[in-house]
Amino acid sequence: MGKQNVPDLFGSNVFDDRVMRARLSAEVYDSLRKTIDEDVKLNEDVAEAVATEMRNWAVEKGATHFTHWFQPLTGVTAEKHDSFIAPSPDGGVIMEFSGKELIKGEPDASSFPSGGLRATFEARGYTAWDPTSYAFIKDHTLCIPTAFCSYSGDALDKKTPLLRSMQALSKQAKRILKLFGVDVKNVRTSVGPEQEYFLIDEKMFNERPDLVYTGRTLFGAMPPKGQELDDHYFGVIKPRVIAFMEDLNEELWKLGILAKTEHNEVAPAQHELAPIFSTTNVATDNNQLTMEIMQKVARKHGLVCLLHEKPFAGVNGSGKHNNWSMATDTGVNLLSPGATPHENAQFLLFLCAVIKAVDEYQDLLRLSVATAGNDHRLGANEAPPAIISVFLGDELSGILDAIKNDAPYQGKEREVLKLGVHSLPRFSRDTTDRNRTSPFAFTGNKFEFRSLGSSNSIACCNIMLNAAVAESLKQFADKLEGAKDFEGELHKLIKETITAHERILFNGNGYSDEWVKEATEKRGLSNLKTTPDAMPHLLDKKNVEMLTSHKVFTETELTSRCEIMLENYCKTVNIEGHTMVDMVRKNYLPAIESYLHRLAQTTSLMKSVSSNVKCNYEISTMERLSELTDYILERVKDLEKALEDIAGIEDVRKKSEAIRDDLIPKMEHLRKHVDEAEMLSSEDCWPFPSYGKLLFSVY
Numbered sequence: 192m193g194k195q196n197v198p199d200l201f202g203s204n205v206f207d208d209r210v211m212r213a214r215l216s217a218e219v220y221d222s223l224r225k226t227i228d229e230d231v232k233l234n235e236d237v238a239e240a241v242a243t244e245m246r247n248w249a250v251e252k253g254a255t256h257f258t259h260w261f262q263p264l265t266g267v268t269a270e271k272h273d274s275f276i277a278p279s280p281d282g283g284v285i286m287e288f289s290g291k292e293l294i295k296g297e298p299d300a301s302s303f304p305s306g307g308l309r310a311t312f313e314a315r316g317y318t319a320w321d322p323t324s325y326a327f328i329k330d331h332t333l334c335i336p337t338a339f340c341s342y343s344g345d346a347l348d349k350k351t352p353l354l355r356s357m358q359a360l361s362k363q364a365k366r367i368l369k370l371f372g373v374d375v376k377n378v379r380t381s382v383g384p385e386q387e388y389f390l391i392d393e394k395m396f397n398e399r400p401d402l403v404y405t406g407r408t409l410f411g412a413m414p415p416k417g418q419e420l421d422d423h424y425f426g427v428i429k430p431r432v433i434a435f436m437e438d439l440n441e442e443l444w445k446l447g448i449l450a451k452t453e454h455n456e457v458a459p460a461q462h463e464l465a466p467i468f469s470t471t472n473v474a475t476d477n478n479q480l481t482m483e484i485m486q487k488v489a490r491k492h493g494l495v496c497l498l499h500e501k502p503f504a505g506v507n508g509s510g511k512h513n514n515w516s517m518a519t520d521t522g523v524n525l526l527s528p529g530a531t532p533h534e535n536a537q538f539l540l541f542l543c544a545v546i547k548a549v550d551e552y553q554d555l556l557r558l559s560v561a562t563a564g565n566d567h568r569l570g571a572n573e574a575p576p577a578i579i580s581v582f583l584g585d586e587l588s589g590i591l592d593a594i595k596n597d598a599p600y601q602g603k604e605r606e607v608l609k610l611g612v613h614s615l616p617r618f619s620r621d622t623t624d625r626n627r628t629s630p631f632a633f634t635g636n637k638f639e640f641r642s643l644g645s646s647n648s649i650a651c652c653n654i655m656l657n658a659a660v661a662e663s664l665k666q667f668a669d670k671l672e673g674a675k676d677f678e679g680e681l682h683k684l685i686k687e688t689i690t691a692h693e694r695i696l697f698n699g700n701g702y703s704d705e706w707v708k709e710a711t712e713k714r715g716l717s718n719l720k721t722t723p724d725a726m727p728h729l730l731d732k733k734n735v736e737m738l739t740s741h742k743v744f745t746e747t748e749l750t751s752r753c754e755i756m757l758e759n760y761c762k763t764v765n766i767e768g769h770t771m772v773d774m775v776r777k778n779y780l781p782a783i784e785s786y787l788h789r790l791a792q793t794t795s796l797m798k799s800v801s802s803n804v805k806c807n808y809e810i811s812t813m814e815r816l817s818e819l820t821d822y823i824l825e826r827v828k829d830l831e832k833a834l835e836d837i838a839g840i841e842d843v844r845k846k847s848e849a850i851r852d853d854l855i856p857k858m859e860h861l862r863k864h865v866d867e868a869e870m871l872s873s874e875d876c877w878p879f880p881s882y883g884k885l886l887f888s889v890y
């Protein structure tokens with residue numbers, strides 16, 4: 192594909208603004224725009240007109256089916272295809288699609304997790320069109336982004352609360368902006384998610400049941416070479432990978448996804464893709480699609496794209512960075528420091544709102560990224576710790592300190608900063624100190640939340656972030672509205688906020704043991720290490736109150752979500768445990784046994800030929816391997832027992848704790864012995880491709 196074709200290609204499979212403007216009548220277009228920009232309710236005639244044009248466009252593009260595309264709580268996307276065809280009186284068919292079908296769908300969705308929200312006999316949840324995210328064509332199917340709810344109105348998906356959280360933030364941010372004399376239609380949060388992934392050979396993937404069943408390796412000794420040379424990071428991209436990336440970009444561009452940068456990551460076989468940022472719900476839809484398309488395109492190239500957070504022990508795992516900001520519909524980034532004193536004060540207030548939100552709702556941010564997969568990364572010296580803190584960089588921290596202490600800022604001016612009167616000292620974007628160890632870093636005009644796992648839906652953390660910031664802004668607006676001396680009150684509020692929440696600010700090394708000690712003992716920050724530790728905090732009183740008061744969740748929805756997330760954790764680890772048992776009994780033990788047989792036969796044969804041979808190698812290897820097989824047998828029995836015990840626990844919270852405390856340590860113990868046996872055995876006896884082969888064979 193030549194470069195000149197990119198603009199033509201871009202968005203060619205999307206019913207986007209360009210298409211709508213060109214195909215809809217001015218009246219219909221304006222009315223739809225109002226719905227998109229100002230959350231005005233859509234009327235039926237408009238829906239009918241949009242549906243007709245959407246169908247005409249899709250059929251012209253070769254689509255035969257349509258689907259309501261939604262994001263149930265499984266974390267992946269769901270779709271049920273219906274064809275456009277309807278019988279015509281002459282015995283043929285016509286292509287039909289009504290406004291009703293556009294707006295509402297009724298998938299038989301009884302098998303999606305609902306955490307008790309919807310009994311299976313009452314299976315009919317419904318999907319509702321989200322006009323703020325464009326429809327697109329994928330595999331001859333018109334995909335309509337939708338929210339998914341139960342008939343009682345409870346959200347059964349990730350999009351609904353995300354949209355609610357965006358509305359909550361917009362409402363409160365508009366109140367604040369009004370105080371600064373700024374009147375806007377809406378404030379939207381924007382997100383650019385950076386996506387990490389591994390690419391490995393498809394044939395080798397298929398040979399490993401652990402990868403096939405669980406997406407990660409459950410066994411495997413370290414190869415002689417890992418990532419110590421740092422020769423992969425930003426290194427030359429291999430031809431097969433380039434071919435994959437080119438194909439991927441093309442597919443993503445067709446879907447209007449702004450895939451922008453791609454490079455090799457730290458670990459061998461690891462890569463990253465970053466899009467240009469967009470509105471949060473569009474970014475969320477696009478990230479889900481990106482993950483799906485990555486996996487599809489990889490298969491076309493004989494590769495498999497691993498999105499698991501920790502596919503290989505001892506090698507860096509994959510995360511996702513959620514770059515987040517807030518902007519007005521007029522295009523002003525509210526986290527961008529301004530040029531005038533007035534703009535600066537506004538910037539500082541929004542900055543403080545985020546700091547306060549992150550401090551008060553650390554637990555919500557932490558649990559929003561908690562999954563069995565991500566538990567392997569957080570706090571493991573490759574990703575930020577499970578402790579949430581905010582990095583501002585030295586310069587901005589200096590400014591906040593000066594405000595807090597009424598002290599002169601150490602800049603040129605050397606005078607006490609008075610908000611609304613003085614300009615902020617110019618500070619540069621911290622490009623040198625990128626502090627990769629901070630979970631939540633200010634990077635000049637946005638915050639980067641870095642604790643997400645590579646397979647996480649970005650909806651979850653953005654729901655929490657938007658809601659928590661909405662709460663800060665609400666409290667600020669309540670204080671400032673009606674203040675007699677606005678500037679004085681504003682200064683006081685910013686000062687108070689910095690003082691109250693400075694414990695969350697940390698510019699140092701988040702990977703160090705000292706930080707863990709300081710954060711938990713001195714600062715009282717929470718350190719929720721695993722999913723079973725973190726998830727139950729979703730139901731803490733303060734969290735339920737905040738999330739329900741902004742109408743982001745109902746209490747029932749929260750209860751069900753907590754249960755679903757814990758259930759998901761339990762099922763994931765449970766499958767891993769069973770896979771380990773299976774691999775050990777069916778493959779590893781028999782493989783070691785046949786190697787032992789070979790060693791024993793060789794030894795006795797050699798000894799029968801000559802009484803001078805010692806067979807030290809054969810005998811010592813045999814002795815250790817035989818010892819290991821006994822250990823492995825004991826450990827696999829332990830694991831089987833643990834799996835059985837856990838199956839008997841009804842309460843999901845207790846079950847998750849037993850998995851954390853009993854099952855996972857037993858899995859690790861078993862693995863250790865098997866990996867040692869791998870190092871002692873002949874490669875031709877080993878039943879699965881080694882780490883070395885998996886990580887270094889794609890060229």
Ligand code: ADP
Pocket residue numbers: 381382383384385465466467468469514515516517524634636637
């Ligand atoms: P890096 O983090 O590698 O320095 P950038 O800062 O250019 O790279 O951007 C990283 C991601 O942040 C990109 O996806 C980019 O589009 C996104 N981003 C940039 N500005 C914003 C913003 N205002 N809101 C949300 N995301 C943004």
Ligand code: MG
Pocket residue numbers: 385512639
């Ligand atoms: Mg980044």
